[in-house]
Amino acid sequence: MSLPAMRVVRPRTVEDAVRVLAAHGPEAMILAGGTDVVPNLQMRLFAPRVLLDIKGIGSLRGVVRQPDETIRVGALTTLTQLLATESLRLRYPVISSAVRSIAGPLQRNMGTLGGNLCLETRCRWYNQSDFWRKSLGGCLKKEGTICHVAPGGDRCWAVWSGDCAPALLTLDAEIEIAGPNGNRRLALSSFYRNDGINRIALGGDELLAAVVLPPRTAGWRGVYHKLRIRNSIDYPLAGVAVVMNVDEQGVCRDARVALGAVNPAPVLVKQAADWLIGKKYSPELVERLVHAAIQTGKPLTTSASSPVYRREMLRVFTRRALEEMWGMRPRTPNGND
Amino acid sequence: MHRELIQLDINGERRELAVPPQKVLLDVLREDLGLTGSKRGCDDSSCGACAVLADGVPILACVAIASCYQETRIITVEGLAVAGEPTPIQTAYGEAGGSQCGFCTPGFMIAIHALLQHNPNPSDEEIRETLSSNLCRCTGYMQIYESVRLAMRRMEARSAQPAAVR
Known part of the structure; x- marks a missing residue:
């Protein structure tokens, strides 16, 4: 399918990129790996006048340990490069677990960390061809006025479908955003708006430059569990990331639980740290957390899979992951279940 | 249709051609360069039939915009054999x-x-x-x-x- 006519601009520096964004406003669109943006362009979900290819900006690449012991991962780091980076694999196992479950190896060779964190939200009523959508009269997110998922409402429920975000939320990651006035730092948890249309807190003249990982969560155990139709290529239908710092006595020193692919944003299960810190494994405690997880996740009919099944799998994954963290069951080698 | 001059490094040869700037690499290979070995299967990055090597790394040509790959050495299936000797x-x-x-x-x-x-x-x-x-x-x-x-x-x-x- 051919793409709509547009200009393609290839800046070499962040400053130039930001200038182009500022000049063209919503008519400009950022392109990195292209695995999400290009199929969406083919489906005419976006109609930018200018495509801003940032792949030539060297300062957005590389994984560097900074003087304050944080690790800065450039937004253009491909998902394959993330997996190959020893320091990340050893210190933040939840990242590798999540990244291994993204699409397949060819897509991971192209797809970038920044792209995965800025993914377009997905819905069965939205990710369709131009003809299909127009036949239906569009939806709230595009070309229409009705949400077919929740027809009475005025909110878009298109789902957050990235796997990196829940994993990075559990690590208290921050992001670096470049804009016309330089860089700003933001907690990743403040980046997501839980709105299927206006999904991320990124200004029209800004771009995501890097992810910053704190030393505090380094070395914590972690795992990501993911539901999808096939164990390759497909987007998630539900995802659960869990990290835990466990001492030799099996006491939880700190923990986080985050969900993806069930809400318009990736979300932390707020109770996790409060309820788990200072506790040893017990089936009752796990079930309490499992209950909190399914209260947090709100799957709706945004995909071909039923909300009931996806909700049930949140329960299974949260239980399984917590048991793994406490050493009650063998670690899952990768995010596929 | 608006076209721009781009230079691509395909199978060890420098090729210069005028294409719409948003044209995907797969279409450039098949339509402009006659290299029809790379196939259009799904056309949305989910089947792998269009894979080519970009600086030795396999990527999906159906979602790669050709004008963005001008500094990359592209090898297609036609370029795998060395001096006519199959791999x-x-x-x-x-x-x-x-x-x-x-x-x-x-x-x-x-x-x-x-x-x-x-x-x-x-x-x-x-x-x-x-x-x-x-x-x-x-x-x-x-x-x-x-x-x-x-x-x-x-x-x-x-x-x-x-x-x-x-």
């Missing part, structure tokens, strides 16, 4: 029946070539994982895996021979 996987594919209808073959060739360059002795699990972005709708996966193993055996036998015989 071990190309020979093994024919012998082990890796190719049925053949449509997915170029994409698999690219993915397998990159795998064996990087790791001449992958485990069965590594082979399956590496090829999990490539779909074969004839479902001939077992023969494809067998072709990889046959190519591995050939490569090992060849590297074990004394240099003079090689």
